[in-house]
Amino acid sequence: MSKPSVLISGAGIAGSACAFFLSRAGFHTTAVEPPPELRKSGQQIDIRGAALQIVSRMGLEETVRSKTAKEAGLAFVDTNGKRLAEFPVDEKGGMSFTCDIEIVRAELAKIFLRCE
Numbered sequence: 001m002s003k004p005s006v007l008i009s010g011a012g013i014a015g016s017a018c019a020f021f022l023s024r025a026g027f028h029t030t031a032v033e034p035p036p037e038l039r040k041s042g043q044q045i046d047i048r049g050a051a052l053q054i055v056s057r058m059g060l061e062e063t064v065r066s067k068t069a070k071e072a073g074l075a076f077v078d079t080n081g082k083r084l085a086e087f088p089v090d091e092k093g094g095m096s097f098t099c100d101i102e103i104v105r106a107e108l109a110k111i112f113l114r115c116e
Contacts (some may be wrong), residue, residue: 010031052101073089
């Protein structure tokens with residue numbers, strides 16, 4: 001018996017994660033993206049909480065961590081360079097302004113699609 005096939009429209013984060021899990025479940029998956037290549041623009045994505053659990057279950061946490069943007073934290077400074085407020089990286093995955101696992105959107109999609 002042949003594998004069932006699934007066509008996924010959109011190779012962004014949701015489409016590529018869907019392709020990953022369907023492929024793991026034994027489906028032949030094809031993800032298509034209307035533009036000729038994956039979108040490289042977009043905000044960086046913080047991986048924390050439930051997202052970190054999912055990436056871990058995918059067996060991709062180490063790969064994702066190796067491609068992170070190496071977030072250093074956030075600081076607000078005045079015109080003289082004096083720090084007014086500082087928000088260090090939250091390495092425990094809490095709900096702060098910054099997270100230790102911050103990855104460019106296109107890099108995450110490539111990892112999910114195994115194009116890294």
